[in-house]
Amino acid sequence: MIVFRYLSREVLLAFSAVSAVLLVIIMSGRFIKYLAQAAQGMLDPGVLLLIMGYRIPGFLQLILPLGLFLGILLAYGRLYLESEMTVLTATGMSEQRLLSYTLVPAFFIALVCAWLSFVLTPQGVQNVAQILNEQDALTEFDTLVPGRFQAMRDGSRVTYAQELSGGRDELRSVFISEKRDVRKPSDKEEGITVLVAQSGRQEIQEDGSRYLVLHDGYRYDGTPGDADYRVIHYDTYGVLLPKPEIEVKMGERETMRTAELLGSDQPRMQSELQWRLSIPLLVLIVTLIAVPLSRVNPRQGRFLKLLPAILLYMAYLALLVAARSALDKGRIPVAVGLWPVHGVFLLIGLLLVYWQPMRLKLAQRRAQKESQNA
Known part of the structure; x- marks a missing residue:
């Protein structure tokens, strides 16, 4: 023993x-x-x-x-x-x-x-x-870190917010860059949409849909390397966010x-x-x-x-x-x-x-x- x-x-x-x-x-x-x-x-x-x-x-x-x-x-x-x-x-x-x-x-x-x-x-x-x-199923607000550029949607969108409220529903100094498709008569080229705003807010409607509402900013549409671009100034700009769906x-x-x-x-x-x-x-x-x-x-x-x-x-x-x-x-x-x-x-x-x-x-x-x- x-x-x-x-x-x-x-x-x-x-x-x-x-x-x-x-x-x-x-x-x-x-x-x-x-x-x-x-x-x-x-x-x-x-x-x-x-x-x-x-x-x-x-x-x-x-x-x-x-x-x-x-x-x-x-x-x-x-x-x-x-x-x-x-x-x-x-x-x-x-x-x-x-x-x-x-x-x-x-x-x-x-x-x-x-x-x-x-x-x-x-x-x-x-x-x-x-x-x-x-x-x-989380939205960008649930994982957003203030002061850091973060890639979303497999890198097709980059989001930045300098400040984020404690309830994660208000943003300050917002920057959003998202790839988009620009169709031309000859072919299909990739374009970029850039949104900048002084502030932003997440709003939830009665049906559960979520919107990102930006205030006092600009939207830039164009293609990298191309001088043909568009600039839009807005007071209020709303973006529909994907509705979270949990599927286990x-x-x-x-x-x-x-x-x-x-x-x-x-x-x-x-x-x-x-x-x-x-x-x-x-x-x-x-x-x-x-x-x-x-x-x-x-x-x-x-x-x-x-x-x-x-x-x-x-x-x-x-x-x-x-x-x-x-x-x-x-x-x-x-x-x-x-x-x-x-x-x-x-x-x-x-x-x-x-x-x-x-x-x-x-x-x-x-x-x-x-x-x-x-």
């Missing part, structure tokens, strides 16, 4: 450290992407942390198997390097017993991954989809509950179900692979087998993704699905586990035969 606790602690410490580093790296990249969208006015900065919180389960369900795989390699590699594993082997610790000890914490990590995959990740994806759809996509397979996937015969739904089942199964199989791969010679160094092990893991994950894509397109029968990939790497793990004992037994038999012949 003391040896089991010691080995489990070493594995869990390495697993926690690797998983934390991977989570920070992945979340940093995703947060930078969302932050850039917020800077462009596509997202409200207030929902960034909420979105990241809902995305954490989806990140963790892919990070935890890799974290456990690397944690076993690093923890046991250190024990082999410092000859601690040699001492344990001399006291009767076989590789099969080492594997059984390692499978206990791996089983609990697999349960956590199953909970993430079956419950938390679909809920998180659904919440993120709802937030993003609500963000798409509830039918996406990533947001569906696992119970709903179980009752579906569609290949795409079965593909999603098998993918969710593959996450906890992946944890157990990579544990089976990692334990024999962690065996290193102290003279060879701790990281000798780390790169081949990572490549083997990447091949496993890449084959799962390719099989999932083929299952989505109907190239693989649903009954076959992703299971052959798991079967192949399960066989690889069993071969790695029993290859060394088989070699030792064969070597002992050869030595006995040679001694008898002598």
Whole structure:
């Protein structure tokens, strides 16, 4: 029991450290992407942390198997390097017993991954989809930042306001540049409309339609590089704003509950179900692979087998993704699905586990035969 606790602690410490580093790296990249969208006015900065919180389960369900795989390699590699594993082997610790000890914490990590995959990740994806759809329905006033030029409508409109009231309905020193189409007898050329105003106000009508009403400004219509342009001075100018429409996509397979996937015969739904089942199964199989791969010679160094092990893991994950894509397109029968990939790497793990004992037994038999012949 003391040896089991010691080995489990070493594995869990390495697993926690690797998983934390991977989570920070992945979340940093995703947060930078969302932050850039917020800077462009596509997202409200207030929902960034909420979105990241809902995305954490989806990140963790892919990070935890890799974290456990690397944690076993690093923890046991250190024990082999410092000859601690040699001492344990001399006291009767076989590789099969080492594997059984390692499978206990791996089983609990697999349960956590199953909970993430079956419950938390679909809920998180659904919440993120709802937030993003609500963000798409926001008007320019909801995401406008005073003193900053912001691109709207995929870059076709640029809006600037020097000041913005607390209720986000009044603007000061407004600048709006929007692309438009100018039709000429010969062809169709792109033009620009520029609106400048001393102030502006958002007005909501009884039917829910929204207008941007500008006061005391100019409108410029023309084509860049062309001297033919038009200038209009106005006291009041009204612009109809798109009416927000919230449309949350509830039918996406990533947001569906696992119970709903179980009752579906569609290949795409079965593909999603098998993918969710593959996450906890992946944890157990990579544990089976990692334990024999962690065996290193102290003279060879701790990281000798780390790169081949990572490549083997990447091949496993890449084959799962390719099989999932083929299952989505109907190239693989649903009954076959992703299971052959798991079967192949399960066989690889069993071969790695029993290859060394088989070699030792064969070597002992050869030595006995040679001694008898002598």
